[in-house]
Amino acid sequence: xxxxxxxxxxxxxxxxxxxxxxxxxxxxxxxxxxxxxxxxxxxxxxxxxxxxxxxxxxxxxxxxxxxxxxxxxxxxxxxxxxxxxxxxxxxxxxxxxxxxxxxxxxxxxxxxxxxxxxxxxxxxxxxxxxxxxxxxxxxxxxxxxxxxxxxxxxxxxxxxxxxxxxxxxxxxxxxxxxxxxxxxxxxxxxxxxxxxxxxxxxxxxxxxxxxxxxxxxxxxxxxxxxxxxxxxxxxxxxxxxxxxxxxxxxxxxxxxxxxxxxxxxxxxxxxxxxxxxxxxxxxxxxxxxxxxxxxxxxxxxxxxxxx
Amino acid sequence: xxxxxxxxxxxxxxxxxxxxxxxxxxxxxxxxxxxxxxxxxxxxxxxxxxxxxxxxxxxxxxxxxxxxxxxxxxxxxxxxxxxxxxxxxxxxxxxxxxxxxxxxxxxxxxxxxxxxxxxxxxxxxxxxxxxxxxxxxxxxxxxxxxxxxxxxxxxxxxxxxxxxxxxxxxxxxxxxxxxxxxxxxxxxxxxxxxxxxxxxxxxxxxxxxxxxxxxxxxxxxxxxxxxxxxx
Numbered sequence: 001x002x003x004x005x006x007x008x009x010x011x012x013x014x015x016x017x018x019x020x021x022x023x024x025x026x027x028x029x030x031x032x033x034x035x036x037x038x039x040x041x042x043x044x045x046x047x048x049x050x051x052x053x054x055x056x057x058x059x060x061x062x063x064x065x066x067x068x069x070x071x072x073x074x075x076x077x078x079x080x081x082x083x084x085x086x087x088x089x090x091x092x093x094x095x096x097x098x099x100x101x102x103x104x105x106x107x108x109x110x111x112x113x114x115x116x117x118x119x120x121x122x123x124x125x126x127x128x129x130x131x132x133x134x135x136x137x138x139x140x141x142x143x144x145x146x147x148x149x150x151x152x153x154x155x156x157x158x159x160x161x162x163x164x165x166x167x168x169x170x171x172x173x174x175x176x177x178x179x180x181x182x183x184x185x186x187x188x189x190x191x192x193x194x195x196x197x198x199x200x201x202x203x204x205x206x207x208x209x210x211x212x213x214x215x216x217x218x219x220x221x222x223x224x225x226x227x228x229x230x231x232x233x234x235x236x237x238x239x240x241x242x243x244x245x246x247x248x249x250x251x252x253x254x255x256x257x258x259x260x261x262x263x264x265x266x267x268x269x270x271x272x273x274x275x276x277x278x279x280x281x282x283x284x285x286x287x288x289x290x291x292x293x294x295x296x297x298x299x300x301x302x303x304x305x306x307x
Numbered sequence: 308x309x310x311x312x313x314x315x316x317x318x319x320x321x322x323x324x325x326x327x328x329x330x331x332x333x334x335x336x337x338x339x340x341x342x343x344x345x346x347x348x349x350x351x352x353x354x355x356x357x358x359x360x361x362x363x364x365x366x367x368x369x370x371x372x373x374x375x376x377x378x379x380x381x382x383x384x385x386x387x388x389x390x391x392x393x394x395x396x397x398x399x400x401x402x403x404x405x406x407x408x409x410x411x412x413x414x415x416x417x418x419x420x421x422x423x424x425x426x427x428x429x430x431x432x433x434x435x436x437x438x439x440x441x442x443x444x445x446x447x448x449x450x451x452x453x454x455x456x457x458x459x460x461x462x463x464x465x466x467x468x469x470x471x472x473x474x475x476x477x478x479x480x481x482x483x484x485x486x487x488x489x490x491x492x493x494x495x496x497x498x499x500x501x502x503x504x505x506x507x508x509x510x511x512x513x514x515x516x517x518x519x520x521x522x523x524x525x526x527x528x529x530x531x532x533x534x535x536x537x538x
Contacts, residue, residue: 031440044356053419054435054443061434234433236440 027240033060033249041254047268048257056253061231063252064241068230069095071284072242077225079103084218086152088211090204093228100202100211103221111222114201115194116159118212120147154215160195163216244286248279308502309337309473309494310485315506319525320513328513330475330483337471337495340508344501345468348379349403378498379465388460394450401464407451409458411439418442418453418460430454468496504533 004021007013012020034056042048042056068074075098078091102109122145124132132140150156158164200220202213211224232238241249255272258264313333320328328336355372358364364371383405388395397404407418421429421443429435429443437443437454444451453460474489486492495505507529514520 034441045360052421053441054421054425054429057441058432058434231433234436234438236438 026242028243028246030057030060030064030236030239030241033241033246037250037253041250047264047272048254051257055257059253059256060249061239062256063249064239065229065231066252067241067245067248068227071245071280071287072227072230073287074227074230075225076228077223079221079223081221082213082217082219084152086213086215086217088202088213088222088224090209090211091224091226091228093231093233094209094224094226095229096227097204097211098225098227101223101225102200102217103223108223109199111199112160112197112201114158114160114203114214116203117147118151118201118203118214119205119208120145122146148212151212152215156214158201158214159192160197160201162198162200162214164214242287245280245283248276248283251276251279308499308505309471310487312337312495312502312505312509313473313485315502316509316513319506319510330473332513333509334470334472336509336512337473337505339512340505341468341471341495341497343508344497344504345382345402348375351375352379378501381496381498382465382468383463384466385461385463388451388462390460391450393456394447394452395444395460397446397449397451397462398464398466399449400466401462402467403465405463405465407444407453407460407462409442409453409460411458415461416440416442416458418444420444420446423447426454469493471495503529507533 004024005013009021009024012018034053037056037060038053042051076091076093080088082088100111100113102111122142124140124142126132134140144152147156154164156164157166162168200214200216202211202217204211211222213222230239230241251272255269255276258269258272313328316333317328352372352375355364355375359372382402384398386398388397388407390396395407404420407420408415409418410416416439419441423445426443426445430437439455439457442453442455442457444453446452451460470493472491472493474486474492475483476486476489477483487494495501497505510525511527511530514525
């Protein structure tokens with residue numbers, strides 16, 4: 001991207017949207033990456049020669065995708081109020097989740113992923129128990145299985161210590177006029193910490209493209225933090241990469257091409273691979289933003305009394 | 308230059324009264340010789356690049372590839388392509404397409420050539436599908452199809468050299484006199500440094516015509532000498 005004036009940066013030359021160029025200087029566009037690579041790393045006297053541009057584009061995009069998965073700290077977040085089906089359809093650019101939280105009373109509650117199944121398919125049967133098929137020979141499914149319905153309606157019990165726990169609502173004992181431990185009476189040793197969470201739970205059904213929650217989440221607000229692959233819905237003009245990773249992307253493209261090209265000596269491939277890995281490490285350290293001031297905040301706790 | 312070439316050719320041919328080359332035949336051989344040298348420029352350039360990669364080339368005046376590149380670029384031209392039912396018609400005289408660009412929002416974007424065997428897969432793949440930022444074209448004969456087709460296309464290409472023509476006026480004794488003012492006069496387009504090569508090549512063809520092996524041998528020897536010097 002060419003350098004832009006201050007006016008274009010702050011106010012987009014008076015056009016809408018005003019914030020179009022805010023922060024843009026941190027990034028280099030895919031188009032610039034591809035153009036620079038073709039100019040600087042490909043040619044008669046370069047290791048990479050006679051390669052089609054679409055191959056450079058492909059490897060550049062693959063590099064950006066990989067960076068988006070773990071190296072970039074660009075977490076997207078989407079808030080959705082859950083319907084009665086307590087189902088959260090994954091965002092269109094979703095690749096993997098980082099955290100799922102419930103937003104209630106001004107507080108963000110991180111939720112726990114349920115270790116048990118929360119959804120199941122079912123087959124329709126006739127009165128005699130025989131499966132029902134459509135005209136194509138495919139077995140018919142109900143919209144929700146009994147298992148799903150139980151979860152949605154709140155009749156399914158949970159192994160978590162939340163409102164759906166089988167012990168929730170059991171009588172406890174009264175002490176000085178107050179009821180304590182509305183779980184089963186008696187000492188409870190060996191708490192399973194894996195399920196010791198009072199918040200609602202969720203489970204991601206990746207193939208179905210939804211997050212299934214328990215019934216207590218109906219009508220509540222959910223914030224999904226997730227990572228995408230940076231492909232911006234296929235709009236090449238919007239694909240960018242942080243400048244800290246620019247050199248790595250060039251090295252990745254060079255390595256990917258040399259690695260798949262016939263007749264390239266192994267030492268050259270190996271050199272390209274090492275260069276790529278070293279540049280990724282450098283970029284990751286850079287983007288970690290390890291500032292002395294931030295370390296100081298943590299180190300202030302070193303003299304704290306531990307009770 | 309064409310008159311000098313012809314004069315030299317005739318001088319060699321007439322040395323022992325070997326024969327005479329008519330203007331019509333000279334023009335035929337001149338065209339052939341120029342084309343041969345022109346096409347050879349590209350192979351020479353490739354050989355020179357390989358020499359450079361093997362560190363067998365110098366810089367400055369020893370930079371042979373620069374000279375060849377300059378000679379090739381003498382034939383470089385740009386032309387706006389005419390659109391025809393979603394395709395663009397290439398110029399008739401192109402030898403090698405350097406690049407195709409299209410103008411999108413007043414910005415020139417380079418269009419990449421892809422083979423017919425790749426275009427379908429390229430369009431299907433989400434990562435490589437052609438876009439306004441990275442358009443592609445395929446070629447069918449003298450027309451190209453740009454995907455996505457969204458702007459005025461321009462071609463930067465190397466054209467074939469024009470056909471040289473030694474024009475003349477005939478005087479009383481029917482001896483042709485060189486006439487560079489004729490409407491169809493066309494000089495060689497190659498630089499002066501190629502005059503020797505042109506003479507040798509024309510001599511070779513002329514030697515075959517007049518069935519004089521000495522002339523052919525002489526021309527071949529000169530050519531070999533040139534080739535050795537260029538290596």
